[in-house]
Amino acid sequence: MPHPRPLHARPPHLTALSCALILSACAAVTPATPPPTVTLSSSAASLDASGPLRLTATVTGSASRVIFYDRGVKLGEDTTAPYEFTVNADPALNGTHAYSAQAVAGDVAGISAPVSVQIRIADTRTTELLNNGDFSQGLNPWWTAGTAATTTGGEACLNITQPGSNPWDVLFGQGGVGLNEGGTYTLSFTARAAQPTSFKTLLQFDGAPYTNYFVQEVDVTSQPKTFTSTFTMAQPGDAKAAFQFQLGAKAATTVCFSRISLTGPAFGSAVPAAGADDVNLVRLNQTGYLPDRPKLAAIPFESDRPLPWTLLDGTRAVASGVTRVFGADAASGEHLHQVDFSSVTTPADGLVLDVAGFRSHPFRIGRVYDDLKRDALAYFYHNRSGTPIEAKYVGDAWARPAGHAGSSPNQGDTRVSCFKGTDQAGNVWPGCGYELDASGGWYDAGDHGKYVVNGGVSVWTLLNLAERNARLNIPDADGSLSIPESGNGRSDLLDEVRWELDFMLRMQVPDGQTLALPRGDQRGVPLTLTPTPAGGLVHQKLTDVAWTGLPLRPDQDPQPRALYYPTTAATLNLAGVAAQCARVYRASDPAFADRCLSAARRAWQAAKAAPDVYAYDLFVGGGPYDDTDVSDEFYWAAAELYATTGEAAFLEALRASPLFLQMPEGRELGWSDLTAAGTLTLASVPTALPGADVQQARANVVAAARAFRDAAGTQGYRLPMTGATATWGSNSGVLNRSVVMGAAWDFTGDDSFVNVVLEGLNYLLGRNPMDKSYVSGYGERPLLNPHHRFWARSLDASLPGPPRGVVSGGPNSVNFSDPVAAKFKGRCVGLRCYTDDIGAYTMNEVTINWNAPLAWVAAFVEHSTRR
Template identity: 50%
Template sequence: MRRPVPTRLAALALIVTGAAADAAPAIHLNQIGFLPDGPKRAVVTDPATTPLPWVVLDAGGGVVATGETVVTGDDAASGDHLHQVGFDRVTAPGTYRLRVGGTTSRPFAVAADLYAPLASAALNYFYQTRAGIAIEARHAGGKQWARAAGHPNEIVPCFSGADTKGNVWPGCNYTRNVTGGWYDAGDQGKYVVNGGISLWTLLNLYELNAARPPFADGTAKLPEAGNDINDLLDEARWEMDFLLAMQAPDGARAQVPVGPQPAGQKLTMTAIDASGMAHHKVADRNWTGIPTIPAEDREDRLLYPPTTAATLNLAATAAQGARVWKTIDPAYSTRCLEAAKRAYAAALRNPRVYAPETFTGSGSYGDTALGDEFYWATAELFATTGDAQILAALKRLPPFADPVSEPGWGGVAALGTITLATVPTALAPAEQAKQRALIVAAADRYVAEAAQTGYRLPYASLKYDWGSNSAILNRAMILGLAARFTSKPAYRTAEIDAMDYVLGRNPIDQSYVSGFGWKPLRNPHHRFWAHEKDPRLPGPPPGVVSGGPNSGASADGLGARLKGCAPQRCWRDSIDAYELNEVTINWNAPLLWIAADLAMAR
């Protein structure tokens, strides 16, 4: 298996510079390097108020480019006084260093295949987080990441009894076999609302490139490799099967809270027909400790009550799956579409069933603003069926004409817009052009924001939330789509700017991706990749992205101690920093999308 370029560069860096791996140079750049035809930017921290001379050196020490820095001054997001360097004219493949004043950077590559190893590793993350199957060393990259199957034969009942607020839940008269799917994050819960956006992103990557999709059969490390199915679809189906299994059977009844409920008080329960709804999650009754190997989890596993949000996530992804698998596996496509229609009807029948924050042992993923989920599901169903009545309903929903924002698990309207803008048969050309224009307008805003920031990041806010890297990567996806629609270089440049930040062009010189760069993520908040807590357990495999800086961390003890930090510095590489250093499927999905997009030849 080919070793990623970053690993080779990290070793070379220590030879050339003699610097310790945790040193903090004044030169901040993408630690894996640059594409030959792409932008090449570095950011320099220096108090000088006048330009500084710079040179780019090749592997033999020869000068290949020179210039002066552009002084951009004080930057509130980082707390730094900054200069910028641009050396786009360095296009020949090779290994280089950047010298600014008396400081020389670590080596970096210029290579056409720069992002292919990252794309492969980001996809392999999903295999390594599979539930219900043994993770094998030959697919995982080494015996340290092999583990026994977690939660095999997972046939589980509904939660019953009292929750943390004293609400009594009656349970249900059925069980579901929910074996499989992806563990959501550092815990071992499986959530439909987080699985939905993650699955959509993988399927969109395939559908958008259907003429030449990435990860042809046998190119990824998967047990299904060689089955004549694209490997990206093999991985996506592992989650699609799980989401389908989370659908309540016909005749299901449930006692649930309907509509907003007073915080911290007893819930008012209502009996509903839950037929076709999706259970919100399957998870442990109580939080497991760190570390806990999935196969050694001894907590009760339970289905938690159905919600409208989960039901709409199922409707949307199953409708999308019906399109994707239509010619590949017609029977499976039919099954997906039937599930999507049942879920959509169930959501229309029960439009305000929200997830209560009254359970322990797993995240709540509560959401009481579901207009975006209804729009997304309606868009996917229309794109799949072409139904005139669904189109009429779609056009009545505000997101059909509203400005687009980057998607997240609690804000999925952009997913519907992307589908309408990209599925060839979805809309008439003039209407599809309007959907594309909404995406391009969002990309214009992000390009403008990049120009306002010291680190050239398409994110100008000083508010960095939990999972800020996910917001940045999802913005990069919007930028990548705008680049496809228009062929304007500014959008691809800003897409790369976002990846540059995640891979090290930031004030703490941190590659937020494990295994890539000279200072990669090492200690995510995770119950198995927990080497920091137990030396017998591994650290993360390559290709796992941290949630990144969180300027609002308060419950996290480590994060709380960083109060007053400059937003981009509010981060620590610690397993205990769950609000700063968690890893999740819906953060790795856009990393995969962007890495694969940048790896594809234009």
């Protein structure tokens, strides 16, 4: 759905890596003397990486020195007219740079308009990238899988007797091939086969998710034929790509190769700097601000002198003042100035904030969040498994056939058995003697896996929203979403959540089954599998047995699917959300509520009987959600069961837990720690719990919320976090902390919690070091290229980008394990460790448990800010 606000021409801007927000209003200051006027010029409009570039600042008026900046970062300074400064360009400066200069005279400063220069990175050198392509040194370093190879007379021949059922069942290749983004490469080889056959030639990321850089399928006969292809590396550079021939799933034959060559530019000739795309110097919420709420913006600039700012409505000045110097911001590594224009309350569109001549993206003041809840909830229908996604609900671009509905080429999910085989650690799994119909549910993230653990926290968040709506008499109507169930007389929110609940209920092990399961904490040692009565336990996940590459529409996934062994954590996740289901659906669908409660009781008893079946990172094809501490899951499940039934046994389990009424200190709600979910339920759902306990639970929630609120004051970007690192899914941390602050507002009515929830949205929608709206369809620079196999327009123009309302995981300065993020390691700080790239799954994945709190927060803001 297109944004209802008309597009505006982009204002002048400066590439920059940081910004800041005012914590208190700044009064306008009239300088004693007028600031000098600065004009900046460069010796060239474009420059090869060899450099140098000469910047010249001409000053009118009195100045003691001129400071030169690139992206808001100080380059150096000069004290002699005409103030010349030389920049030595290198590959890290790839892209467009906008330089600025500040002339300093006494207590006043003037800043030049930015001057943009294109730094060109060109490397036309050609290098042979494959080793021993003529096989003069035998097979080294070539390797095989699924067959063996021999060499003679400059040929390597593979005798394929068991071709398997997948192309990758028989491989021949080598690793460590360095490819540059934008590099042009030429591949050539000669091949023949005893009987006519075909195979794939490819270059790919050597690890999950096996992103393909180049793929070609060729036909061969008994007559040797030479194949030559030229391609451009469209993905980010990869120092260790894998070159492969995939020869499986064909007829048994012998295939011989000779004269294999891959030539192109050597790896490392052009490595872009982290976050060096075209960003704006003035950072703010690119969607806009509510009329009577705080309005904070930020600008990164090394100077400790305040900068003048003006808020413009067209050419008319609405407000003006000077920045407050926030100073060093550890989370971004930047020196920040802040602007507060909260006094402006009149609704308007197309506003622009000018700071010392640099202008922000256009934004508006008004009811800017009215569509966000609906857009965020639409994520879940888009990602349904087992049903067609219809154009009449999502639009033509996002319509697709049903995925994993049991029809070719899919191999699940209507009849799926347990994984049988050897895992990555060498443990042998015997499988199980049954199949489950595990259809339906939501695809968890960028892959096609479905996970009970992550489904649990997502369902809890959305059902908690439904309970809040009911408690506060907020309409939760039929027809509020665009889904097939609209018009059935029931809440669309509950209709959508049921799609996942039905899948989770199907993942429960049938009664009477005994499975070989790992018992106790066995990290770091080969697993011992113990026969365990498993009826009522819940399978951890259903995924492909091997990772698939990008892009891949769900209905085109050819991989076999498998259930992975049941775990205590997954079992307690079902116990918790099924108990929650039993009370939330009681009025609208009592039969379904009864089914949920029965499953919750079975799961609770099964978990008590097998409390130590832990999840480990052992399998390919899906995420592990590994966890060896389930004390939080036991506490949370007991809380939900007690809130639903009021039974003494569950209250006894609650009081026996050391987590009773607690809130995790310094951490947010998430799949790996569900303590907060249990306490939030006990604090908000009416039960027979003594009033003193309810008050203690609420006090603990409020204390946690205050810590999150106060943390925002320590951050230049006003997000409710502490510290200088950003972990995987950092944006979800902002959202889940906002859920806690929203609950605290419900308990106290303290509007400071609402304001910091809004500060979190300001950060997510553009007021951040990347000048990026992390929500698709919102702002001038929205999320465009999430890690998702269907929303993959950057890889395939026939596929769509993300629909509106999808939130990215965001900056990650801890884990750089994907090939895109790897190039930023050691070159970025905290909140600047991000790129909007489909291959950056550690930074740019999207998931159900991140969009669920986005929907919760959007609904909360819509309710709490209406007057």
